[in-house]
Amino acid sequence: MKKAGPAGLKWLKIAHILLISLFFGGIMSSLALNYGLSLAVYTDTLSTYKHLVEISDLIVRTGAIGTLLLAFIYGFFTNWGFFRHRWLAVKWILFILQTLNGIFIVDKLMMANMALLEAEGSAALSNAVFIQNHSIRQYAVIIQIAITIFIIIISVWKPWKKKKLHKKGAVIN
Template sequence: MKTLGSTGRSWLKGFHIFFACLWIGAAASMILLTFVRGHIIDGDELWAVHASIKLIDDYIIIPSAIGCLMTGILFSLLTNWGFFKFNWIIVKYIINIAAILFGTFFLGPWVNGMEAISKVDRLLALQNDTYLYYLTMNKYFGSLQAIILIIAAFISVFKPWGKRETNKKKAKSSLS
């Protein structure tokens, strides 16, 4: 397959960084809004905060996560980085895919649940066990996911763990 030139790599890198910044920034915004919720005195405010979190999730988190994955795949396909040449790239794929799956099956439903409950119950949501469970899970696991995304960004910068040894190289070194 043909590889990108330096200008193409720069554009791709720019988009990859853009999507990563959006994802991390949106995650930080959602966490901040979740913790600000403690200062709310009105049911309409409570629902508005959760509606805002849901909008950030639907329109920034989801597209930016997919954008990171797609630009990462393009990097692997269109440059010499490859999919499995470097351990740090494998770790980044694991983080990206795990974050998307965890967000899809856990964080997203918790966000949607908090918004739906607060829309109907307003301030009484603060006494709803399901709402409180979603809130607690979102605080802890949303924060953890944001930290892991920040770690993934630093992995991109430092590129630890080097190049993977191929089976041929392992066989040659064991024969020596």
Template sequence: MPKLNVKQKNWLVSAHVIFAALWTGTVLSMFLLALRNQHSTDASVLQALNSAINLLDDYVVIPTAIGSLLTGTFLCWLTVWGFFKHYWVIVKWVATVALIIFGTFWLFPWANAATALSEAQRLQVLENPLYNFDAKGVLIGTIVQVACLVAVITISLLKPWGRRELKQQKPSKSATVS
């Protein structure tokens, strides 16, 4: 597969940065809504905040996380960076996949459960331990995700740790005999 030229690479990097920024900003917004939600005493506000968190997750976080993963994949595949040549690329890959797994199997279900419970039980949901667990999970999970995304973005900018030392393969005896 041919590598991207500089202009193509710059467009792809721009898309990657935009996806990462939208993902980070949206998760930060979800955190702020979850923080505000802790002090809700009005059933309509409680349900609206939970619904807003859920909508942001469904319509912004999921597509931007996937967009970030895909553009990162193409950047590794179609540029000299590669998948395993640099430690910073490997760390970004592991962190991105871990964040998507965390969001898919924990954060997303907590947000969905909190929304469903607040719709069904209105203000009485504040006495429900399952709702309190889910709401606290969204609050803590979003701040953890924001911190990790900021770390990933910082790694992208600084590119620490450098290039990996790849071991040179010794030519086999059959390749040297002609």
């Protein structure tokens, strides 16, 4: 399979940075909206939850799916591969965990609360399930942010990288 050249790698890196910016910006916005919500006024809460859904659907999901597709392009069309380096394998595992957290906790709780708001109106704000969902979702978003920051750190530092050994002028991997 033909590998990407230097110019192709630069375009891949640009696309990767833009997609990660979408993803990370979306989850940071979600956290800010979640923390800024007092759950005291129904119309404000409903409006905020509608915005959370839009951010999730349009920004976070676009960044996540785009990043996943780009990861496959990196894996197939560059020398990086998928699991050639331990730090890459850790990034894949963390990305999968983060995606599962987003789908099965963050989005599920957000949609459950949206349904409660629409079904119960202002009574949802005092519903124990609604309040618990809101709180758990907040912590799950913080976990997503922590994982994203750790993935960025791994991407820059590339820990667990094989050390090159120098022996009489030759480089040995």
